[in-house]
Amino acid sequence: MESSAKVAITLGDPAGVGPEVIVKALASLPAEERGDFVVVGSAEALARADRITGTGLRFAPAGASSAGEIAVEEVAIDAPLPEIGKVSPVAGEAAVRYITRAVELATSRKADVIVTAPINKEAMNLAGHHHDGHTGLLAHLTGAKSSFMLLASERLNTIHVSTHVSLRGAIERAKTERVLATIEAGHRHFLRLGMKARIAVAGLNPHCGENGLFGTEDAEFLAPAVEIARSKGIDVVGPISADTVFARAYxxxxxxxxxxxHDQGHIPIKLxxxxxxxNVSLGLPIDRVSVDHGTAFDIAGTGKAHHANMLSAIAYARKMAQAPREKALA
Known part of the structure; x- marks a missing residue:
């Protein structure tokens, strides 16, 4: 495959499985494709992961790597490399610094797209960075007013009105303006990738409220959002009862x-x-794709972590990089 994009892969929490799935994924690619990537983080952490997994990769500083070597954008953390499998503020701080540097690369056009390995929210908060995860941190770093989480797979895709909030908070956020914005974000993304998506809006209440028996939010807030979107030419229907819509989409x-x-969209995808x-972040001024799993501290350091999800993230990132962002804004 010809070089098509410079993909910046963040190391994630260095105490988790991120470094291991990164080296496994890159080792599985043809050597001639490795020049498309730069890993943002720690060469020491990558070398440790390489020893654990036995991938036999070679690492070099970004800008000085030769054919077959993995370019590393080194980010100092001013502390020894954190112990594998343990929640720590040092690891949380490192993860945030890696992401911050990757955003700088993307905003300065030195990277076309970011792929993020998993972080640990507890570690990040222990380090004093109080965000709900990658999405909130990226919105903060880029100055985005809002963002949307898209979970993408071969046969099922979901975009979320809200994510890391309480169920009570999610109900409060399911208002017409936000539902409409979510529909539009998904519509624009699929147009960018070359298709006019057929979109369905899942109901909030059982049976979409059953004509008010189980709540009025679906009729009061969701249905108007659908009607407004349809008036703008978007192919969308709903709300449709959540107990059937995902099977129909699949x-x-x-x-x-x-x-x-969060759980309404995540459970069917993970099933x-x-x-x-x-995991794809929409609504940001940069492109970002992530694996859809956590740091897996219980198996970190064992070499058992599977890298299929990282390969999927890399493939999706390349697809986004090949589609101009202007299509999403049209």
Whole structure:
């Protein structure tokens, strides 16, 4: 494959499985493709992961790597490399610094897209960075007013009205303006990738409220958002009861489901595409794709972590890099 994009891969929490899945994924690619990537983080952490996994990769500073070597954008953490498998503020600080540097590369056009390995929210907060995860941190770093989480897989895609908030908070956020913005973000993203998505909006209440028996939010807030979106030419229907809409989408009726809250969208995706689904941030001024799994401290350091999800994230990132952002803004 010809070089198509410079993909900046952040190391994630250095105490987790991120370094291991990165080296496994890069080792599985042809040597001639490795020049498309720069890993943002720590060469020491990557070398440790290489010893654990036995991938036999070679690392060099970004800008000085030769054919077959992995370029590393070194980011100092002013502390010894954190112990594997342990939550620590040092690891949390490192993860934030890696992401910050990757955002700098993307905003200065030195990277076309960011791929992020998993971070640990507890470690990040212990380090004094109080964000709800990657999405909140990236919005903070880029100055984005809002962002949207898309979970993408081969047969099912979900975009979320809200993510890392309480269920009570999610209900409060499921208002017409936010639901409409979520529909539009998903619509623009699929246009960018070359297709007009068939979108379904999942209901908030059981049976979409059953004409007010189980709540009025679906009729009061969700249905108007759908009507406004349709008036703008978007192919969207709903709200549709959440207990059927995901199965219908999986079987080909829809290309994208708008989920009202975190678990509503995550559970079906992780059921049908646990190893291959990827997390895509929409609404940011930069492009970012992530693996859809955590730091897995229980197996970190064992070499057991599977890298299929990282490969999926890399493939999706390349696809985004080949599609001009202007298409998403049209």
């Amino acid at each position: 079987n080909g009726a829809f290309d994208l489901v708008v989920a009202q809250y 049908v595409a646990f190893e291959t689904a990827v």
